[in-house]
Amino acid sequence: MTFDGDDDDGRAVLRPRLILGSASPRRRELLAQIGVVPDGVFPADIDETPFKAELARPYCARVTLAKAAAVQRAAGEVALVADTTVAMGRRILGKPEDEKEAAAFLLALSGRRHRVVTCVAVVSDKGVRHRVVESQVRMKRLSDAEVNGYLASGDWRGKAGGYAIQGPAGTFIPWISGSYSSIMGLPLAETAVLLRDAGYPVEGGWS
Numbered sequence: 001m002t003f004d005g006d007d008d009d010g011r012a013v014l015r016p017r018l019i020l021g022s023a024s025p026r027r028r029e030l031l032a033q034i035g036v037v038p039d040g041v042f043p044a045d046i047d048e049t050p051f052k053a054e055l056a057r058p059y060c061a062r063v064t065l066a067k068a069a070a071v072q073r074a075a076g077e078v079a080l081v082a083d084t085t086v087a088m089g090r091r092i093l094g095k096p097e098d099e100k101e102a103a104a105f106l107l108a109l110s111g112r113r114h115r116v117v118t119c120v121a122v123v124s125d126k127g128v129r130h131r132v133v134e135s136q137v138r139m140k141r142l143s144d145a146e147v148n149g150y151l152a153s154g155d156w157r158g159k160a161g162g163y164a165i166q167g168p169a170g171t172f173i174p175w176i177s178g179s180y181s182s183i184m185g186l187p188l189a190e191t192a193v194l195l196r197d198a199g200y201p202v203e204g205g206w207s
């Protein structure tokens with residue numbers, strides 16, 4: 001347990017140590033938005049290759065649970081891992097290997113709707129609990145200048161589907177249905193519930 005200051009009535013707040021098993025700076029930013037700062041960041045290194053004909057939801061849950069199984073956590077600590085997957089129909093669009101693949105992804109997404117699936121898992125002494133959140137995103141039809149400009153920005157690097165809604169590609173997204181934070185990498189409502197259930201206090205738990 002870690003001392004986390006006093007609550008409004010002057011009582012000491014104790015919370016378990018939190019390990020973030022993710023290299024994603026977006027996930028750290030989103031956790032900070034709800035007042036959660038991990039005590040350690042240890043990304044789990046796992047093979048993220050989809051199985052043949054694997055669909056996005058089961059793929060995303062499988063990869064997240066593999067990250068949960070690989071994360072380094074001591075007894076009493078809480079660990080959080082997640083995975084974000086972009087899907088068009090039955091096709092999974094991962095993180096582009098290079099600019100050419102990023103261009104192919106953007107051209108496939110241009111003028112169409114796609115799905116963004118994020119799975120978050122929290123590991124504690126109680127075991128592993130996870131939630132899968134699916135959102136829909138419409139990307140406007142992109143001009144060559146927009147595709148080329150975005151590719152040159154490099155913002156697509158390390159992003160599932162080759163774009164990030166929270167960056168300049170936000171100008172490509174006129175409509176979403178679902179959870180903005182989940183599209184960005186971590187569904188905050190579900191994450192807060194999982195953390196609280198694991199005994200980790202989260203802002204917004206006023207009820």
Ligand SMILES: Cc1cn([C@H]2C[C@H](O)[C@@H](COP(=O)(O)OP(=O)(O)OP(=O)(O)O)O2)c(=O)[nH]c1=O
Binds near residue numbers: 082159
């Ligand atoms: C669709 C989309 C994805 N992303 C990012 C979130 C994730 O960082 C990344 C998807 O890759 P992930 O494999 O989910 O995460 P990661 O490789 O960055 O980190 P780790 O595996 O260690 O947890 O894409 C955005 O930032 N914005 C978006 O709009």
